[in-house]
Amino acid sequence: MKKWTVCLLILCLGIFCLAPACAAGTGEQHYITDEAGLLQDSQRLELERQAKDISQRYGCGVYLVTVGDYTDTAPGSVYDCARVIYTQKNLGLGAEQNGLLLLLSMEDRDYSLISHGTAGNAAFTDYGKDVLTDAFLPALADNDWYEGFQLYLEQSETLLAQAAAGHPVDAPGQNVGRFHPLAILFSLVLGSGVAAIVCLILKGSMKSVREAAGASAYLEPDGVQFTIRQDHFTHRTQTRRKIETEVKSSSSGGSGGFSGKSGKF
Amino acid sequence: MATKTTNFQCPACTGPLHFDSGTGGLLCDYCGSRYTVEEIEAQFSQQEKKTEQETAQKTQRTWETERMGEWGPDADRMLVYTCSSCGAELLCEKTTAATSCPYCGNPTVVPNQLSGALKPDYIIPFQQDRAAAMAALKKHYQKKFFLPKAFTEQNHLEKLQGVYVPFWLFDGTGDADIRFHATRSHFYRSGNYEVTETDHFSVRRAGTVPFSRVPVDGSSKMPDDYMDSIEPFRYEALRAFSMAYLPGFLADKYDVTAQESAQRARQRLLHSTKEVMREDVRGYETVTPTSTQVEIVPGAVHYALLPVWMLTTKWNGKTFLFAMNGQTGRLVGDLPVDWRKFWLTFGMMAALFGVILLLSGLPQWIARAILTLFG
Known part of the structure; x- marks a missing residue:
């Protein structure tokens, strides 16, 4: 009897441990996790519905997580925290766990946007992530959370649709190889510029005759007398420039690893 | 007679x-x-x-x-x-x-020609001889990459002549009063902003800048730029004029008067007076003159014969003139450029630098950036 009790306990424990993994595999997971409490329930549910719809349509999870302070979850940078959350929550769809995660940390208004998996990284290229953040960051900067998250989902859908059509959004110059005609043209122009500077310096040594402009060689030693030497402070001006704190990162693991960016909003 | x-x-x-x-x-x-x-x-x-x-x-x-x-x-x-x-x-x-x-x-x-009112006040005797002038010319040809090889091989010295050139030596004082706008900036970070604070200053410098014996050649036959380029002369070797220094050399008397030469001296004094004032404004990142008042107070004018070796060479039917300071040995003279060699070198260097740059990946990066911006 005791043996049966032990076996039952082990079985229950096993089911408890395997449950999240099974949930992930079957798509039973939250796409929107609002720990920071930025959304109303109705808004969260609507976003959850949209995110689930997009994710299942393209086989690539689109997630949003908000937290109070990311350092409570994981040490390191906000980008590292996003990776930890992605791994811990077992996010992503398919065998490669393809997906996109936007993490907001409200303490210092940090964000991180990471993609994972071959399909995830192919759809959300570095340039694509730039396009994405350009779409939703202004709304987040204005604390317009619901509109910002909607823009995030809409733009993600657009990028996934283009990737599915075989034309992922990528920087126009991304396909420029080392021997692209434009690169060769620039090499020639830059090479000619350097060559011209060297040749003109060498040619300059051929000329040694110039009319004198000054007469400093004939200054009387210790003869200069200053009668007025005034330095008056008049005013102070100030200019401010916003520091772009955006950091692009990527982790190894081939095309299926993490890649992403982080910054402030 | x-x-x-x-x-x-x-x-x-x-x-x-x-x-x-x-x-x-x-x-x-x-x-x-x-x-x-x-x-x-x-x-x-x-x-x-x-x-x-x-x-x-x-x-x-x-x-x-x-x-x-x-x-x-x-x-x-x-x-x-x-x-x-x-x-x-x-x-x-x-x-x-x-x-x-x-x-x-x-x-x-x-x-x-050199007596009475025309008598020079000073003379600097020749300290460099004919052999020194020849050696200086040979040295002048060295390390000139674009000098035609045939020039050094085929050209021959047409004329080598030591000449006492008449110079007017102008004493004068620059009387300046110049105002500047100067700035000094410092940077610090405030939150997500980089703040640049610029302090603005009104700076004034006034004073006198005396010059002694600024030379301007008084011979119309001597090119001004050549005579300027062989400067300076060391005046500690100035001697009271004596004709005994002249035998063996050519000597000219002036045919450009002191009055006519004064304008060139004045320009040089003006330029250097402004420079002295500007150089005294230190400790700023930008200095811009806002008002400039400089007067040149004329002083004495001296007449002196200064030693110059004039060298003339001929190559390809063209005459090349060189001048050497007969006191210090400083030799100047523009040299011909082998344009075939120039363009050949330019082409080879452009190709070499182009390949190095291409392999470095820099042009690829620029092309990508441009296509990203305008693509």
Whole structure:
């Protein structure tokens, strides 16, 4: 009897441990996790519905997580925290766990946007992530959370649709190889510029005759007398420039690893 | 009437004497005797008095038959003189003060050109000789990558002549009052912003800047840029003028007056006065003059003969002029450029740098950035 009790306990424990993994595999997971409490329930549910719809349509999870302070979850940078959350929550769809995660940390208004998996990284290229953040960051900067998250989902859908059509959004110059005609043209122009500077310096040594402009060689030693030497402070001006704190990162693991960016909003 | 000339003759053998830049004295080419400038000056003074008495006696007895007018309008700028060594009657420009006879090679000084009101105040004797000038020219050709090889091989020295060039030496003082707008910036970070604070200052400098003996050549035959380029002369070697320094060299008297030369001196003084004031404004990142008042207070003007070696070479039918400071040995002169070599070198370097850059990936990165921005 005791043996049966032990076996039952082990079985229950096993089911408890395997449950999240099974949930992930079957798509039973939250796409929107609002720990920071930025959304109303109705808004969260609507976003959850949209995110689930997009994710299942393209086989690539689109997630949003908000937290109070990311350092409570994981040490390191906000980008590292996003990776930890992605791994811990077992996010992503398919065998490669393809997906996109936007993490907001409200303490210092940090964000991180990471993609994972071959399909995830192919759809959300570095340039694509730039396009994405350009779409939703202004709304987040204005604390317009619901509109910002909607823009995030809409733009993600657009990028996934283009990737599915075989034309992922990528920087126009991304396909420029080392021997692209434009690169060769620039090499020639830059090479000619350097060559011209060297040749003109060498040619300059051929000329040694110039009319004198000054007469400093004939200054009387210790003869200069200053009668007025005034330095008056008049005013102070100030200019401010916003520091772009955006950091692009990527982790190894081939095309299926993490890649992403982080910054402030 | 032929102009009276002076021939510095050796008291020992009556051979012609030359100024020797190596020893600073006069040297007889024939017997090798050496004399100091002072010794020869004393001898010349006695000889001149004697000659003047003899000439006065002759003048009373003879009619004047030679007239400058016979040479027509050219007579205004020409001078006739008789070589005191071989007796040849010679023509030279009126500005010529010292030359040599083309028949006997006798160095001759035309004293009237450098006497009375025209007498120079100072002279710097030659300290560099002919061999030094030749060596300096050879050195000038070295390490000139674009110099045609044929130039050094085929060109030959047409003329090498030591010339005492007339210079006006201007003393003057720059009286300046200049105001500047100066700025100094510092940066710090405030939250997500980089803040630049710029302090603005009103700066004023006023004072006097004295200059001593700024040279401007007084010969229209000498190119101004060449004479400027061989500067500076070291004035500690200035000597009171004596004709004993002239034998063996050409010497010209000025044909550009001090008044005409003053404008060039004034410009140079103005430029340097502003520079001195500007250089005193230190500790700022930007300094911009807002008002400038500079007056040049003229001082004394001195007339001096300064030593210059003029070298002329000919190549491909073109004449190349070089000038060397006869005191310091500084030689200047523009050299021809082998344009074929220039373009060949340019092409090879452009290709080489182009390949290196291409392999470095920089052009690829630029192309990507441009396509990303404008694509």
